[in-house]
Amino acid sequence: MKKKEFALEVEGLTVSFDGFKAVDDLSFYVDEGEIRVIIGPNGAGKTTVLDLICGKTKATSGSIRFRGTELTKLKENEIVDAGVGRKFQNPSIYENLTVFENLELSYPKGKKVFGALFFRRDQEVIDKVREVAREIFLEEKLSMKASLLSHGQKQWLEIGMLLIQDPALMMLDEPVAGMSVAERKQTAELLRRITKGRSVIVIEHDMKFVEDIADRVTVMHQGKLLAEGSMESIKKNQQVIDVYLGQ
Secondary structure, eight states: OOOOOOSEEEEEEEEEETTEEEEEEEEEEEOTTOEEEEEOSTTSSHHHHHHHHTTSSOOSEEEEEETTEESTTSOHHHHHHTTEEEEOSSOOOOTTSBHHHHHHHHSGGGSSHHHHHTOOOOHHHHHHHHHHHHHTTOGGGTTSBGGGSOHHHHHHHHHHHHHTTOOSEEEEESTTTTOOHHHHHHHHHHHHHHTTTSEEEEEOOOHHHHHHHOSEEEEEETTEEEEEEOHHHHHHOHHHIIIIITO
């Protein structure tokens, strides 16, 4: 029987820092077009997993394959070129530039030095910026300085800066931290919309939000996989209740 092909295959992933295993023999598999949410107590190794996938941290052992490409052998920029995009916990946007300029700067054509030198704001770029701004609820704010956006809008802008690069795997670290209830609802709607044709991994503590977006949930504890499945099954899992949900 032919082995099922996943978008992302993480197998036996381990990273040690001075003998401490931050991620310990972790394996999980993400489908094409799936929203996978990783949850677990602080110090469970969740952010380290994203660091390993995007190449910021090198694995001690194990394998990370994305659409058949082994990522552990690649540099960070090569992993981006392979279609993997990452949003960190705190929005890293250019505060003194407008929303339009932030999105324009992230447009892939300008990425290479040569491309950046000859980068022109042509109609294709303008159209793409407007399309993404509409997706992230910022179409009316294109000429506004990024520093004037609310915290939630800054988070959306950073998601947009990732979206304009069109990654096939998008990783978001606590995207709704500090957002209002209304913004969280809009972000859930946004994530469900942008998964068409791409896979998304989200790290999140807000269980209501997790319930709204997750296709599957992976629970980590002390660097290891504790449980995996639908949010319904996770909520009933006694081990998960004991180490995390019951807190």
